[in-house]
Amino acid sequence: MDINAKMQKAFSDQITAELYSSNLYLEMAFWFRKEGWKGFANWMFKQSDEEKQHAMDMANFVLNRGGAVKIGTIEAVPNDYKEPREVFEKTMEHEKHVSELIHALAELAEDEHDRASVNFADKYIDEQVQEETSVRDILNLFRHRDGHTVATIDDIVGQREA
Template structure:
């Protein structure tokens, strides 16, 4: 049985996942406006994935007969200095989400909630992939610096996601 504390924290995570989707939508819009159509594609797919993560948490709460709360979401910042800035902010955000997931694991252990702990392990693994994806793009963008050809090549590869 899920505890009230765990239910509350999962609902907070649902909000964080939807906020993530909105952040990536704003990054997609910025990318489109600035002609980075590969990055735009990457970010729209990332936003969709974050919505799926939120829905997975909602389904879990339903499965354990808990109450899922659907949050209101504030408009995210949509201004970025460069494509590198977009991906650095994305990486920072993924690190924040990782810390939240790790906190859910800690709480599930403190509460003796083994079912929730097992459920959350998927997210632990997923966050390794999420951080790696952003970190790899940041590394490549730093390698090419302000070279238009390099940025164009990276952007094209991002469109293949």
């Protein structure tokens, strides 16, 4: 069953949002590198790559169903931060926003009775739970390690492999 125009538009909008996310995390990685936080930069570079892969996965889904993808304007991302914790607080805000977008995509798929899109969106709902948990764990490190240095957190976060 081919994907309908309404779902194509919704997926194109989500693809644009995923590419914005990729750019946001790439900019954050650059900020961390500039400030000398190699571990945090490593985490953000990987996060940026992951978001770009999400966009590609969604685009392939639409194309495989006979649809077309139209990438919208990707707005400039912020690049001025004061400290590492602030960057991860902004990351959590952003991930919650992306979760809302994915839920809206899933709800539209349900309204359109597009079972394939519902199933596809469901995996990203699960992915967003993991994304928020990962960032929450980092924020918890900041909160619970007040007696330790941020450099210790940088080292822990830098151990991310995928």
